[in-house]
Amino acid sequence: MVRGFGWAAAFPDEVWEHVFSFLAADADRNAVALVCRAWHRIERRSRRRVFVGNCYAVAPAAAVRRFPEVRAAAIKGKPHFADFNLVPTDWGGGAEAWVEAMAEGWPHLEELRLKRMVVSDDCLELIARSFKNFGVLSLVSCDGFSTAGLAAIAANCRNLRELDLHENEVEDNCLNWISHFPESFTSLVSLNIACLEGDVNTSVLECLISRCPNLRTLRLNHAMPLEKLVSLLQRAPQLMDLGTSKFSADHHPELFFKLESTFAGFKHLKSLSGIWEAGPAYLPAIYSVCESLTSLNLCYATIQSPELFKLVSRCKNLQRLWVMDLIEDNGLIAVAASCKLLQELRVFPSDPYGVAPPISLTEHGLVAISAGCLMLHSVLYFCRQMTNAALLTIANNRPNLTCFRLCIIEPHTPDYISQEPLDAGFSAIVESCKDLRRLSLSGLLTDRVFKSIGASANRLEMLSVAFAGDSDAGLHYILSGCKNLRKLEIRDCPFGDKALLDNASKLETMRSLWMSSCSVTLGACRQLALKMPRLNVEVIDERRGRPLESWPDDFPVEKLYIYRTVAGPRSDTPPCVWTV
């Protein structure tokens, strides 16, 4: 007797499993699972990778139960604005519930990637003990653990291939955690410890590197002195991805020579980062690898423009460049001329609070890049001035943009020539760049830009808005348009109750909505929560100790985080968070 559609039984399960194995995208696998019960069953049993964009959207036990054969999991916790200290530190995002459920239900787990979660040492110890074939641990923007937890991972994960610690806050209480890798341990392929603050024992690290022939990625932390770095790197000429430590020291010609020849020995180096505190004296040692680099991250390198220019213009094959605004317009014009394969550019501010005299980095630099780099699709750009004309030019030059994040440092900055709002410029971007998936707005903006975005940005998945708009119309335009919107984060905009309530059902099609310092009242949140039971409406208020129930409907909501969930209200809310 065949259940479901007859044709599904035309082939045995294994055949369907094999077919499904070609579906890489989760969205495709989700679609397949909805076709019939048989496919649902086959798909769930064969899914190997799970991505949970919001750790509270589903209960860990439910996820583990549904997909029993998962080998790789990625989970995200706190809202994006936690990066900018807008989310209380005790908001949540603890990893224990997930790690415990996974230890229970996924003993064959090999890869775990956590982002913006609170991971304790106990969690790390549990991970180390529970998964026999554990290979990849990636912690990005997490906190709550120490090097003692890392020692547990090092000691117990015999088959560890990747340990990727990216921008975490790590307590340093176990200085020699690296020595916990046993002598027999040789499987390391990737090690990123750039975020650790403490000293790492260089000789132990050297031993580790020497016995791991497959090591391809090594990103060191700031603390290691340059001399030690040189002797370390000589052990790993096969590296493809290097993050150096501090790149300055008192000038010794001998040291420079050694550094230079070490770099000359890297035949496979594609990606370079670190270069903390680069002194001009040692930078030329890198020149020999520039030609082969595809990725260069100088966002912590406070190098001045002439040296930057010399370095970057040698990197003819660069696809990704992250740099400080010290590169200035001239430097970017040079990049536009030399780096024809550039796909992603990020320019960070060296002086965000404007204390030093202004750097000569303006809209001209970005325009030049958009004209010269035909493959450019991803931009993050901090600057102090912009014009509609420049944005229009960029839009026309680069209709292939998929990610455009512009941050004009001063809120409410208009077009500095015409004094107009930047509506026309950003509208041009969304109208021209049909594949735009991520957009961050800044500068002076009225509701008009949101009208354009709502109407044109059909592929947009993530939108960040700050200090923009005039009224609820702005929010309404976004929520009633933007078919593919998944994440919306808003701060300091005059968006209020009406737009939110009018578009309540849209919120269930999105992963999450963050609104802070807007004009939403508690009454609207209550209504929304009533209307949409599958949303968690979290009101965050750090000022008051009294419970939410006692406050009236017109109470202004300081911060609001709304996300869809099938797990109901969470049980780990701290005192400053109320699920309405």
Next chain:
Amino acid sequence: MVFGGGAAGDYSSGSMATPEAAVAEEDMVGKDYVGISEVSSSSYPGSAGVGGGMDEEEELELGLSLGTKKAVGGGGTPWADYCRILTAEDLPSMGSRASPLSSSSSVSSSSSPIAGGERCNGRVAKKTSSNPPSQMVVGWPPIRAYRMNSLVNQSKENTSAHTTITSTHKKASQNIKNNKTGERICCKEIEKKGRSSVNSLFVKVNLDGDPIGRKVDLSSYPSYETLALALEAMFLRQTLVLGSSIYDGPRTSKLLDGSSGFIITYEDRDGDWMLVGDVPWGMFLSTVKRLRIMKTSGASGLGKWDCQSHVHPSCSPGVFRMIPHSEGLL
């Protein structure tokens, strides 16, 4: 239901310019909202002078406010009276700071175009003397806290011959030699500027026995006293309303006088743990990396976070000054 900040009522002397064509276009969807957006469009700097009857003398305002300044919102918005995220200007005696900059962000968003425009011109054309508004806003510009801390740490370590990223003149910083005098000069410079290179200084604070650390922005406190009061409110009394604790002038912090059974310590950039309060506030800001609130009963036995990493046989007596001091506090 509250419309977007009740902006309609905000603009005195309703000198509403004719709504721009773009706004008044056929837009049934936006019909409910048109009344509000029309008003706003009149106050753009591009159009006839200062729009909406904005007071020219009004402080250029951006960011978040207490609402204690001029009644922006004209009483129509109850929430204007509630304090928002407290920024530095909410705290008393900020000394070197020039005209505090704040604004009820959503209500006067239309006033901000003027502010933004003038401010923008001022910034691009010449260096203004007062602090730029973006300093006052929490989490803006949107740079990861991790990155900000890294840059701050880098600039602290670059007080010597290397050019600092926040130095006003390259030459000046190159003249600062790497010696005690140099460091003192640098600290004085930092204090003089008020909020120069160390603007948003988030450091972690841990309380003994509490697994969850907090972060505080040290640059928003003018003194040890206010910091200690804030820490008290944060850690020792969970349900305290923040307003009343910070403003009680004569009350001294229990943390500082030792009567609470806790002391505050900090780790400086050399990795040593010191008792908070011994150095001038400005110097403290330039060397502090993180804070720890310790129980005085365990003062002689340090917590597990301290043990091996900071005890060197060669450490100077100064490093553990806190032990003799804490005895004095008990």
